[in-house]
Amino acid sequence: MMEKLADHHPKSGSRERFIAAANRKKILANKCVKCGHLMLETVLFCEKCSGGKFEDVELEGSGTVVTYTIQTVAPEGFEDAGSYAWVVFKIDNAQLRASGFLSGIQTPKDLPIGTRVRVTGYDSKHGLMLQKQ
Amino acid sequence: MISNKVCILGAGSTKYGKLSESIIEIALSAAKDAIESAGITPKDIQAGYISNVFGIADKQVHMAPVIMSNLGISHVPGLTIESACGSGSVMFREAYANVAAGFYDCVLALGVEKVTHTGTAHSTTLFSYCSDFFYEGGNGASFPGLFASMARAYMTTHKATEEDLANVAVKNHENGVLNPKAHVRKKITVDDVLKSPVVASPLKLLDCCPFSDGASAAILCSEEFARKSGRPYVEIIGSGRGASPAAVQGREDITTIPSTVAAARQAYKMAGITPKDIDFAEVHDCFTIAEIIDIEDLGFFPKGKAAHAVRDGATRLAGEIPINPSGGLKSKGHPIGATGVGQVVEVFDQFTGRAGERTVRDAEIALTHNFGATGASAAVHIFKKVDRK
Numbered sequence: 001m002m003e004k005l006a007d008h009h010p011k012s013g014s015r016e017r018f019i020a021a022a023n024r025k026k027i028l029a030n031k032c033v034k035c036g037h038l039m040l041e042t043v044l045f046c047e048k049c050s051g052g053k054f055e056d057v058e059l060e061g062s063g064t065v066v067t068y069t070i071q072t073v074a075p076e077g078f079e080d081a082g083s084y085a086w087v088v089f090k091i092d093n094a095q096l097r098a099s100g101f102l103s104g105i106q107t108p109k110d111l112p113i114g115t116r117v118r119v120t121g122y123d124s125k126h127g128l129m130l131q132k133q
Numbered sequence: 134m135i136s137n138k139v140c141i142l143g144a145g146s147t148k149y150g151k152l153s154e155s156i157i158e159i160a161l162s163a164a165k166d167a168i169e170s171a172g173i174t175p176k177d178i179q180a181g182y183i184s185n186v187f188g189i190a191d192k193q194v195h196m197a198p199v200i201m202s203n204l205g206i207s208h209v210p211g212l213t214i215e216s217a218c219g220s221g222s223v224m225f226r227e228a229y230a231n232v233a234a235g236f237y238d239c240v241l242a243l244g245v246e247k248v249t250h251t252g253t254a255h256s257t258t259l260f261s262y263c264s265d266f267f268y269e270g271g272n273g274a275s276f277p278g279l280f281a282s283m284a285r286a287y288m289t290t291h292k293a294t295e296e297d298l299a300n301v302a303v304k305n306h307e308n309g310v311l312n313p314k315a316h317v318r319k320k321i322t323v324d325d326v327l328k329s330p331v332v333a334s335p336l337k338l339l340d341c342c343p344f345s346d347g348a349s350a351a352i353l354c355s356e357e358f359a360r361k362s363g364r365p366y367v368e369i370i371g372s373g374r375g376a377s378p379a380a381v382q383g384r385e386d387i388t389t390i391p392s393t394v395a396a397a398r399q400a401y402k403m404a405g406i407t408p409k410d411i412d413f414a415e416v417h418d419c420f421t422i423a424e425i426i427d428i429e430d431l432g433f434f435p436k437g438k439a440a441h442a443v444r445d446g447a448t449r450l451a452g453e454i455p456i457n458p459s460g461g462l463k464s465k466g467h468p469i470g471a472t473g474v475g476q477v478v479e480v481f482d483q484f485t486g487r488a489g490e491r492t493v494r495d496a497e498i499a500l501t502h503n504f505g506a507t508g509a510s511a512a513v514h515i516f517k518k519v520d521r522k
Contacts, residue, residue, distance in 0.1 A: 084273060
């Protein structure tokens with residue numbers, strides 16, 4: 001049985017709070033109160049158990065590179081970013097992946113899979129900022 | 134569950150490429166070809182299904198009523214469907230479902246796109262809005278970048294090489310040369326691909342499909358309507374839909390696309406066949422890595438083995454399972470709202486003797502596969518040639 005929809009108002013400003021957490025070098029996740037499953041950003045229902053209540057969990061903003069690309073042809077808004085990588089990384093101590101912007105990557109030698117990265121903040125132009133650890 | 138058989142009675146496409154006409158003129162041109170090839174008049178059409186993503190770039194949204202009005206059937210209801218690069222097949226599925234359910238006997242399914250006039254940089258930006266933008270486009274990933282991240286994951290896991298990816302492009306260009314409506318009709322070599330400029334490593338320019346304008350249309354009808362016409366037709370024997378997490382980061386395995394696997398499973402089950410029964414397939418090769426992943430997810434090759442199969446020629450026109458005889462998105466082009474319908478046009482052309490030099494010999498069963506974004510939405514359809522003798 002699903003709980004009443006009235007219990008499921010989206011948290012106001014969850015994206016702003018994700019950004020605020022990133023600026024404290026953390027990743028804001030939602031932890032399902034019922035089953036403990038973690039999901040990123042705005043969620044209404046748990047993908048595992050359909051539970052509708054979550055508590056904020058601030059994960060340490062560090063992890064390991066799962067995959068990435070060096071974005072040689074930069075999209076609009078990133079032309080001034082120099083040589084950079086868009087990176088998918090697994091967050092430490094969680095079965096969650098996030099993605100972000102890592103500047104200064106020239107060739108694949110600069111970023112082997114498994115390299116440790118950490119969140120340094122959130123930039124209004126370039127998004128979730130990472131650096132190599 | 135589904136009682137009524139649905140058939141394709143006619144199909145047509147514009148040339149894909151940089152087109153100068155308005156988006157509505159492009160759409161109407163494909164509609165006219167499909168209507169004529171079906172031997173019907175617009176008055177036979179009971180509903181219109183339109184797929185499009187960036188009509189706003191040519192100052193036209195709410196496209197269905199405009200197209201219906203210009204076909205002289207303004208009283209016929211239409212709707213416009215958007216599912217990024219998968220719009221065509223996702224829309225086709227809705228057209229199929231409505232005929233199968235008996236709501237209509239004859240409908241128009243038409244996909245159209247026009248973006249090249251906005252330029253490469255702005256088109257790239259528009260396309261990035263199809264990603265899960267907060268995590269992907271907003272952090273600097275273009276679409277080539279997202280597929281490049283999938284390519285790197287695949288190459289790392291399955292020991293594939295950049296040459297392996299290049300083989301896909303070479304094969305699709307080989308086919309596209311034989312397709313008069315293809316956008317890029319040019320033979321290329323593995324060396325050409327490897328030496329082309331890097332867009333987002335490990336993908337290079339010739340690993341990527343072009344931005345294209347174009348339209349494709351098909352006439353779907355009930356079996357009774359098709360039989361009465363006395364004309365050649367193709368039967369739809371399987372239809373499946375699937376979905377994946379919108380963002381690449383949401384997938385535990387980045388070397389497979391869950392929506393493809395789910396849609397294919399449904400379509401095979403409905404058709405009562407297995408991947409071995411497919412004689413050729415049109416698949417979503419927006420980037421070379423996509424075709425490698427597709428043909429594993431569709432069950433043609435075991436996981437991690439597709440790159441070798443492509444290298445050995447198994448997917449060429451005369452191979453054991455020809456993939457993208459039309460030239461695919463890579464060579465035929467990728468007008469994103471039209472692509473999924475364009476694949477159906479290729480099947481119709483192949484099965485009704487209109488495919489010329491690229492005809493797959495003795496083919497009787499074909500599959501189409503098309504997805505949106507990095508595979509967040511997908512649809513698979515299976516078709517059977519109908520012997521009119």
